[in-house]
Amino acid sequence: MCLAIPSKVIEINDDNTAVVDTMGSKRLVSTMLLEESARIGDYLLIHVGYAMQKIDEKEAMESLNLFREIESKTADDGVER
Amino acid sequence: MELYSDFKRKDDISRLASIISAEVEKPVNIMEICGGHTHSIMKYGLNIILKDKINFLHGPGCPVCVMPVKRIDEAVKIAGSPGVILAAYGDMMRVPGTDSSLIKERTEGRDVRMVYSPLDIIKIAEDKNNKDKKIVFFAIGFETTTPMTAALLEEIIAKRINNVFIHANHVLVPPPINAILDSGDNLIDGFICPGHVSVMTGSGIYSDIPRKYGKAAVIAGFEPYDILSGALLTVRQVNEKRPAVEIAYKRAVKEDGNKKAQDLVNKYFTVRDEFEWRGFGNIPKSGLRLKEEFKNFDAEYVFKDELEELHLKAESGQSGKENALCKCGEILKGKSKPDDCPLFGKVCNPENPVGACMVSFEGACAAYYKYRT
Numbered sequence: 415m416c417l418a419i420p421s422k423v424i425e426i427n428d429d430n431t432a433v434v435d436t437m438g439s440k441r442l443v444s445t446m447l448l449e450e451s452a453r454i455g456d457y458l459l460i461h462v463g464y465a466m467q468k469i470d471e472k473e474a475m476e477s478l479n480l481f482r483e484i485e486s487k488t489a490d491d492g493v494e495r
Numbered sequence: 496m497e498l499y500s501d502f503k504r505k506d507d508i509s510r511l512a513s514i515i516s517a518e519v520e521k522p523v524n525i526m527e528i529c530g531g532h533t534h535s536i537m538k539y540g541l542n543i544i545l546k547d548k549i550n551f552l553h554g555p556g557c558p559v560c561v562m563p564v565k566r567i568d569e570a571v572k573i574a575g576s577p578g579v580i581l582a583a584y585g586d587m588m589r590v591p592g593t594d595s596s597l598i599k600e601r602t603e604g605r606d607v608r609m610v611y612s613p614l615d616i617i618k619i620a621e622d623k624n625n626k627d628k629k630i631v632f633f634a635i636g637f638e639t640t641t642p643m644t645a646a647l648l649e650e651i652i653a654k655r656i657n658n659v660f661i662h663a664n665h666v667l668v669p670p671p672i673n674a675i676l677d678s679g680d681n682l683i684d685g686f687i688c689p690g691h692v693s694v695m696t697g698s699g700i701y702s703d704i705p706r707k708y709g710k711a712a713v714i715a716g717f718e719p720y721d722i723l724s725g726a727l728l729t730v731r732q733v734n735e736k737r738p739a740v741e742i743a744y745k746r747a748v749k750e751d752g753n754k755k756a757q758d759l760v761n762k763y764f765t766v767r768d769e770f771e772w773r774g775f776g777n778i779p780k781s782g783l784r785l786k787e788e789f790k791n792f793d794a795e796y797v798f799k800d801e802l803e804e805l806h807l808k809a810e811s812g813q814s815g816k817e818n819a820l821c822k823c824g825e826i827l828k829g830k831s832k833p834d835d836c837p838l839f840g841k842v843c844n845p846e847n848p849v850g851a852c853m854v855s856f857e858g859a860c861a862a863y864y865k866y867r868t
Binding site: 418420437444446447448449457459461462463464466467469470471473474476477478480481482 | 498499501502507510511514584611612613614615639640642643646649650691694695720724727743744745746747749753754755756759
C-alpha cells in the first residue's frame with residue numbers, strides 16, 4: 415500500500431489526467447489530488463493510479479549530498495563526528 | 496540524477512551503515528511502522544547490516560494485516576448478495592475470513608473483481624452491462640490511500656453514478672502507535688514514520704511521539720538510502736536525548752502535507768468512535784466511515800440487513816475468530832517477530848496463508864518468508 419512510484423509526466427490532458435512514464439511503462443493517471451498543476455517533465459509520486467505529489471528534485475539532490483558530505487568532512491581533518 | 500537508482504547505491508548503503516555503526520552508543524530499538532519499510536529493510540538486508548546496532552521492530556502499518564476477520568466476513572457476505580460486484584485491491588482477495596475469502600467466493604461463482612485503482616471502479620460502473628448491478632468497493636488503506644477513495648466519491652457524484660457503494664475500512668496511523676506506547680511494556684526508542692502517509696498528512700500527525708512519549712520520530716522514504724538516513728537521524732535524536740519529528744524525505748514530504756487531499760477526505764469521511772484492529776482489539780477514533788449525508792453511498796447502510804445477520808452470528812461466537820496459534824496480533828505490535836510464530840513457514844506460507852501478515856504484500860511474515868536465506 416505504501417509503495418508509490420516516481421513517474422515522469424509525458425502528456426497532460428484537460429480532464430485531470432496525465433500520461434506518465436514509470437520505468438519505461440506508460441500509463442494514464444489521475445491528477446485530481448495534486449495541489450499544483452503538473453508540467454511535462456515533472457516527476458510525480460503515483461499511488462493506486464493517482465498522482466500524490468510532485469517530487470522536488472532540488473531536495474532530492476540535497477538529501478543525497480547531505481550524508482556524502484559527512485564522510486568527506488571526516489576524511490579532511492581526520493576527526494570523527 | 497536518477498530518481499530510482501540514486502537512492503539505492505551500494506556505496507551509499509555501506510557508507511551510511513558505517514556512520515550509523517560508529518554513532519550507535521548502545522543498541523537502539525527502532526519501530527518501522529509501515530509494511531513497505533519492513534519489506535525494504537528485509538529486501539536490502541538492512542537488519543543484517545546493522546545487526547547488534549539497530550533492532551528493527553515491525554509495526555502495524557499494513558492495512559490488510561490489521562483488518563480483523565469480521566470485516567472480511569462482511570465483504571464475503573456482501574459479495575454473496577444478488578446483483579453485487581465486489582471490488583477490492585489485490586492483496587485483500589486472499590485474506591482468510593471465518594469460513595471463506597474473497598478469492599474463494601470468486602471460485603464459487605460470485606462476481607468478485609480485483610482492482611488496481613479506484614479509477615477501475617469508475618470503468619466498471621460505466622460499463623453498460625453493469626447498470627443494474629450494485630458495485631461495492633471494499634476500500635482499505637491508511638492516510639496515503641483514503642484520499643483516492645474520496646476522489647472516487649467526488650467523481651461518482653459528479654458523474655451521477657448511483658450504483659457504486661463504499662465499504663470503508665480506512666484507518667489512521669497515530670492511534671495504534673499511541674496504543675503501543677500507552678501499553679508501557681515496549682522497548683521502542685524511536686520510530687521510522689511512513690513516508691507516503693506523510694506526503695498526504697504532513698508531519699504534524701506524529702507530534703505526540705516526541706512530546707507525549709519522549710520518543711524519536713523520523714519520516715523516511717522507502718529506498719535503502721532513505722531508510723538508512725532516517726535510521727541515522729533517529730539514532731542521533733536518541734543519543735542527544737532530543738526527541739522530535741524530523742522529515743528525512745524532503746523530496747516528497749512537506750510539513751503541511753497535501754491540503755487538497757486532506758480537504759477531500761474531510762469532505763466525505765468522519766472518524767468512527769470505535770474500530771477493531773487485528774491484534775489490538777478496539778482502538779477508539781482510529782478508523783473512518785462515510786459521513787451521514789453520504790449514507791446512500793455507504794455499503795454498511797445499504798446492506799445493513801445482510802450485515803445485521805452476520806453480526807448476530809458473530810455475537811453468538813459462530814464467526815469472527817482468528818486462528819488461536821497465529822501470532823499476527825503480537826507481530827503487529829512489534830512484540831514478536833514472524834519466526835517466533837509456530838505456524839510460520841510450516842503451516843503458514845504464501846501459498847497457504849493462515850493470517851493476514853502472510854497474505855499481504857506488505858506483511859512482516861510475507862517479507863520474512865520472501866527474503867529468508
